[in-house]
Amino acid sequence: METLKKYYWKWAGIVLLVYTMYMGFAGQVPRQAILNETVRNLYFHVTMWFSMIALLGVSVYHSIQYLRKSDPMDDLKSNAYVITGLVFATLGLLTGSIWAKFTWGDWWTNDPKLNSVAIGMLIYLAYGLVRSSLPDEQQKARISSVYNIFAFIIFMVLIWILPRMTDSLHPGNGGNPGFNSMDLDNRMRMVFYPAILGWMSLGFWYAQLRIRIRKIEVLLEEKEQA
Amino acid sequence: MLQEIKVLFQKELQMEWRQKYAVHGLLLYLASTIFVCYLSFKAKQESINPITWNVLFWIILLFIAINAIGKSFTQESSQRGLFYYTLVRPESVIYSKILYNSVLMIGISLVGIFMYSWVMGNPVGNMSLYVIALILGSIGFASTLSLVGGIAAQAENTSTLMAVLSFPIIIPLLLFLLKLSKSALDGISIAENWDEIAVLASLDVIVVVLSGILFPYIWRH
Numbered sequence: 001m002e003t004l005k006k007y008y009w010k011w012a013g014i015v016l017l018v019y020t021m022y023m024g025f026a027g028q029v030p031r032q033a034i035l036n037e038t039v040r041n042l043y044f045h046v047t048m049w050f051s052m053i054a055l056l057g058v059s060v061y062h063s064i065q066y067l068r069k070s071d072p073m074d075d076l077k078s079n080a081y082v083i084t085g086l087v088f089a090t091l092g093l094l095t096g097s098i099w100a101k102f103t104w105g106d107w108w109t110n111d112p113k114l115n116s117v118a119i120g121m122l123i124y125l126a127y128g129l130v131r132s133s134l135p136d137e138q139q140k141a142r143i144s145s146v147y148n149i150f151a152f153i154i155f156m157v158l159i160w161i162l163p164r165m166t167d168s169l170h171p172g173n174g175g176n177p178g179f180n181s182m183d184l185d186n187r188m189r190m191v192f193y194p195a196i197l198g199w200m201s202l203g204f205w206y207a208q209l210r211i212r213i214r215k216i217e218v219l220l221e222e223k224e225q226a
Numbered sequence: 227m228l229q230e231i232k233v234l235f236q237k238e239l240q241m242e243w244r245q246k247y248a249v250h251g252l253l254l255y256l257a258s259t260i261f262v263c264y265l266s267f268k269a270k271q272e273s274i275n276p277i278t279w280n281v282l283f284w285i286i287l288l289f290i291a292i293n294a295i296g297k298s299f300t301q302e303s304s305q306r307g308l309f310y311y312t313l314v315r316p317e318s319v320i321y322s323k324i325l326y327n328s329v330l331m332i333g334i335s336l337v338g339i340f341m342y343s344w345v346m347g348n349p350v351g352n353m354s355l356y357v358i359a360l361i362l363g364s365i366g367f368a369s370t371l372s373l374v375g376g377i378a379a380q381a382e383n384t385s386t387l388m389a390v391l392s393f394p395i396i397i398p399l400l401l402f403l404l405k406l407s408k409s410a411l412d413g414i415s416i417a418e419n420w421d422e423i424a425v426l427a428s429l430d431v432i433v434v435v436l437s438g439i440l441f442p443y444i445w446r447h
Contacts, residue, residue: 067443122394129390133381143380146440150373151395153436157429158398 013201020195028187041099042188043195048092050196051203055085058204060152063145075141076218078148079131080210084203086124093117116158123151230314234322242330249330252294256338259286264345276349280407283342284400287335287363294334295327295371296388299379311445320441323372324434331364351413358416359407362426366399366433373437376444399433402426 024043059081066074096114097107108114130147134140242249263282267274274282310319339360350356371392378388406422416423 119394119397126390126394130377130381130387133383133387139380142443143377146443147377147391150436150440153432154395154398157432161425162398162401 009201010205013198013205016194016198017202020191020198023191024195027191038099038102039188041095043191045092045095045099046192047195047199048088048095051199052085052088052092054200055081055088055203055207056152056155058207059085060149063148066141066145067149070138070142072137072141072218073215075145076214077207077211078145080207080214082124082127082148083210084207086121087206088199088203089117089121089124093121112162113159116162119158120155123155127151227315227318230318231322231325234310234314234318235325238322238326248297252290252334253337255293256286256290256334257341259289260338260341260345268346274346276411277408279346279349280411281404283339284363284403284407286342287331287338288367288396288400290334290338291331291364291367291371292388292392294330295368296375296378296385298323298327298372299375300384316442316445317438319445320372320376320437321434324369324437327368327372328365331368332361335360335364350411352410352415355410355414355416355419356407358423359403359410359426362406362423362430363399363403366403366426366430367396369430369433369437370396370399373433373441373444376441380444399426399429402429 020043024040059078062074062078062081065071066078100109100114101107127144127147131140131144134143263286267278267282336357339356374392374395375388378384378391381387402422402425406419406426409419409422
């Protein structure tokens with residue numbers, strides 16, 4: 001019972017993901033021109049971005065905490081969440097690329113959202129470079145926290161404001177109807193929302209595993225030095 | 227705090243005035259880049275597409291900004307940084323740098339557009355809107371790059387880090403600027419571009435405020 005209570009969200013995540021997988025491949029979806037069966041990708045592509053933003057947001061929270069309290073654990077957590085966010089961004093790009101190939105006809109289309117995400121990846125890879133180029137632990141933690149907060153806000157401007165001001169192939173931008181108005185019927189909603197939660201819990205689980213591994217590594221390093 | 231900003235700003239101006247080579251270097255950089263562009267676009271192909279004209283100018287400005295502002299933290303020795311630390315608030319340091327770099331960038335971009343129009347022609351339909359875009363862009367470049375300059379100055383490979391860190395972060399700003407200056411190019415009136423001007427101005431404000439909040443943490447060590 002004790003373990004069940006402690007890890008309930010992980011179990012919930014597993015159940016939700018099994019449900020997503022089953023409904024995603026075998027469930028009923030509306031028939032629409034061009035989209036056809038690819039609309040199933042909604043559960044696997046769009047959810048990645050929700051998870052990525054949540055993970056990066058938590059990472060910024062830990063960066064702020066680090067700047068306030070200078071606890072090295074906060075920096076470790078913030079870094080783990082950024083890396084997990086990047087993993088989800090990569091998955092989002094891959095699933096999106098497949099979707100684009102079968103609906104818009106190309107692996108990579110010139111679309112503001114795609115370009116924004118590519119820039120976002122560059123921003124966070126630069127974050128990795130800052131970390132590796134500063135030898136001093138405290139300095140590394142402080143500077144990368146500052147950069148993380150700054151980058152996140154710029155990234156939000158990039159993905160929320162900019163695509164709305166230019167034409168995009170994505171729904172909800174540049175005069176295209178959003179998912180809510182017609183495409184997303186109630187059957188899909190019953191899978192889409194649980195899918196977001198499921199993928200998010202997978203993301204947080206993954207990040208926590210990373211954090212625990214890093215903690216052990218830090219402990220081992222300290223032991224070696226002692 | 228305003229007093230501190232004023233004193234530091236005057237100090238920046240005086241330092242620049244005493245070592246004129248830095249500003250001269252930037253102007254020469256500007257002039258030679260523009261002339262290289264002239265030789266490779268206009269002189270060879272006889273004409274340049276207005277959109278290329280616009281993008282090229284912003285890219286020239288971006289590179290000059292990275293060069294000009296990247297050095298603003300490295301040119302002062304660390305002992306002097308320690309000296310300031312005992313005297314003034316870190317917010318004053320970053321705000322005075324932003325102010326000074328904004329003035330510098332506005333100056334350079336205005337001189338730049340003059341030289342650029344001279345050799346490359348000027349297809350801009352609404353010049354006052356273009357100048358607004360230049361001013362907002364200069365402030366945005368100055369504030370973003372001042373903070374990034376502060377970050378990059380902490381590491382050893384400053385110039386590489388400066389470029390790698392600032393390019394992706396400056397792209398949103400650059401895209402908005404290209405959009406606004408494209409409207410100016412097409413001769414659309416200022417009244418019809420209030421949205422873009424407002425977005426750019428608020429982006430500038432966000433960056434300036436963020437720099438003020440975050441800089442003290444970079445500086446404290």
